[in-house]
Amino acid sequence: MVVECEAYAAVGDPACHTLTRPSAREFVRRHRAGTAYVYLNYGMHWMLNVLTKGEVEGFVLIRAIEPLRGLPAMQRRRGGKSGRTLTGGPGRLTEALGVTGRHHGADFCLSARRCFLAGAAADVVADGRIGISRARELPWRFTLRHNLHVSVPVKKESRRR
DNA sequence: ACACGGATACTA
DNA sequence: AGTATCCGTGTC
Numbered sequence: 028m029v030v031e032c033e034a035y036a037a038v039g040d041p042a043c044h045t046l047t048r049p050s051a052r053e054f055v056r057r058h059r060a061g062t063a064y065v066y067l068n069y070g071m072h073w074m075l076n077v078l079t080k081g082e083v084e085g086f087v088l089i090r091a092i093e094p095l096r097g098l099p100a101m102q103r104r105r106g107g108k109s110g111r112t113l114t115g116g117p118g119r120l121t122e123a124l125g126v127t128g129r130h131h132g133a134d135f136c137l138s139a140r141r142c143f144l145a146g147a148a149a150d151v152v153a154d155g156r157i158g159i160s161r162a163r164e165l166p167w168r169f170t171l172r173h174n175l176h177v178s179v180p181v182k183k184e185s186r187r188r
Numbered sequence: 189a190c191a192c193g194g195a196t197a198c199t200a
Numbered sequence: 201a202g203t204a205t206c207c208g209t210g211t212c
Contacts, residue, residue: 033207042207048196070193072208088207118208128195159207 030174031091031115033156034167035076037084041161044086054132055084061136065121065128072118075126077135090168091115093176094123115178154181 035043037055044051044066054064060080068074076086092114094101101123105113114120121127150172156163157179170177 035207044196044207047198047205050196066207067193067195068206069208070195070206074207076207086207090207112209116208122209156207160205 063135065131073121
């Protein structure tokens with residue numbers, strides 16, 4: 028179950044790959060909504076995004092999941108980790124799920140359709156994106172309130188400006 | 189705090 | 201060719 032994600036807009040978002048990568052812009056053109064966009068970050072961590080189209084073109088980065096099934100397999104891939112460090116974090120969850128570059132361009136929705144049902148009645152909190160250098164102020168990180176598998180807790184309400 | 193390590197897209 | 205950047209994690 029996805030418990031944390033971030034939105035990236037293909038147009039007007041300085042943090043989106045489409046700004047600096049022709050290959051990303053071509054990916055958006057060539058694929059339909061629901062396609063997985065997977066890339067390697069810092070030379071070692073696979074990032075799983077899902078392409079969106081329609082109202083807004085862009086990507087949804089999956090940042091954390093809560094294991095509902097397949098826990099032993101995830102722990103095996105993650106070297107026996109448990110709790111937040113098992114699947115809390117974009118690089119951690121791809122390792123737990125065995126997602127790599129060969130899933131780039133695959134149809135994410137075929138296998139993940141059940142997850143959307145779980146999200147329908149969820150208590151979602153919008154917060155600033157994290158881990159990026161540009162356009163951090165956009166409140167485009169979405170987490171399940173009080174969920175223990177979220178990678179980084181939601182910022183305190185006090186520091187706005 | 190810092191090391192780790194590769195794809196992508198620049199410059200020349 | 202060389203350089204800059206990158207949506208992170210583990211270990212110190």
